[in-house]
Amino acid sequence: MESFDHLDTTFQALADPTRRAILARLSLGEASVSELCEPFDMSQPAISRHLKVLEQAGLISRGRDAQRRLSRIEGGPMAEANAWLEGFRRFWEPSFQRLDGLLEEMKTEKKSAKKR
Amino acid sequence: MQVGKLTQDRLGSKQLVITRVFNAPRDLVVQAHTQPAYVRRWLLGPPGWEMPTCEMDLRVGGRYRWEWSNAERKMTMGLGGEYLELDLPRFMRVTQRFDDAWDGQQSEIFTEFLEQGAQTILKMTITYESEAILEKVMTTPMANGMEMGYERLESLLKQMEGEAA
Numbered sequence: 001m002e003s004f005d006h007l008d009t010t011f012q013a014l015a016d017p018t019r020r021a022i023l024a025r026l027s028l029g030e031a032s033v034s035e036l037c038e039p040f041d042m043s044q045p046a047i048s049r050h051l052k053v054l055e056q057a058g059l060i061s062r063g064r065d066a067q068r069r070l071s072r073i074e075g076g077p078m079a080e081a082n083a084w085l086e087g088f089r090r091f092w093e094p095s096f097q098r099l100d101g102l103l104e105e106m107k108t109e110k111k112s113a114k115k116r
Numbered sequence: 117m118q119v120g121k122l123t124q125d126r127l128g129s130k131q132l133v134i135t136r137v138f139n140a141p142r143d144l145v146v147q148a149h150t151q152p153a154y155v156r157r158w159l160l161g162p163p164g165w166e167m168p169t170c171e172m173d174l175r176v177g178g179r180y181r182w183e184w185s186n187a188e189r190k191m192t193m194g195l196g197g198e199y200l201e202l203d204l205p206r207f208m209r210v211t212q213r214f215d216d217a218w219d220g221q222q223s224e225i226f227t228e229f230l231e232q233g234a235q236t237i238l239k240m241t242i243t244y245e246s247e248a249i250l251e252k253v254m255t256t257p258m259a260n261g262m263e264m265g266y267e268r269l270e271s272l273l274k275q276m277e278g279e280a281a
Contacts, residue, residue: 103140
């Protein structure tokens with residue numbers, strides 16, 4: 001259970017579309033605040049606030065260079081959230097695949113019952 | 117043979133929709149979902165799990181109880197709930213709560229069986245108690261990423277099947 005401790009903060013951070021877009025941009029490589037501002041039509045302070053949320057959630061880390069403070073994506077929390085979601089799908093997809101097989105059997109049974 | 121695969125979509129602030137197409141008539145898909153003898157043969161999750169308990173008192177106000185175990189990993193898992201609404205073969209509505217839900221919450225599941233020619237579309241709408249819990253369950257970019265991963269896995273599995281045959 002404790003492995004899901006970070007999920008709240010992770011998902012809260014991911015709940016915002018701008019922050020998701022920032023992450024998508026950072027998944028291509030490091031970027032400075034001003035670089036991140038360009039595609040979003042948003043003020044630098046607004047972007048900075050989003051970066052702060054992402055940083056606090058551990059989803060990104062930021063360089064200490066005052067001139068060019070680069071943000072970079074951090075994989076850990078994302079992987080954890082992904083694992084949670086994957087668990088959900090890991091349960092259903094193999095089950096449904098098994099159901100496919102069972103339904104084929106049931107169809108055959110139904111056909112042979114009709115013939116009798 | 118193209119068998120539709122699972123899709124997972126978010127609906128509004130508290131709902132998650134899972135759809136899956138099956139190449140079988142609706143009455144069989146409904147039977148497979150409502151008769152314990154069938155349910156315990158497929159509702160097993162990943163390999164290694166069995167379903168020793170599958171009780172389903174299929175009537176409004178009746179309860180169901182599912183328990184799984186994995187001998188190899190010495191793990192058990194259980195959940196249960198109540199039938200709130202039954203209008204088979206069209207739909208059913210149930211509550212659901214996991215024994216060890218880390219969120220401690222109950223969800224409501226509305227399962228529809230839709231006919232599409234010789235196929236059946238299974239549509240499960242899961243409603244969580246709050247928006248916060250759904251936020252935990254789903255975010256768009258990750259779902260997209262996962263979908264790509266699963267597509268790759270699927271083609272890999274097909275390849276492996278072909279090699280084994």
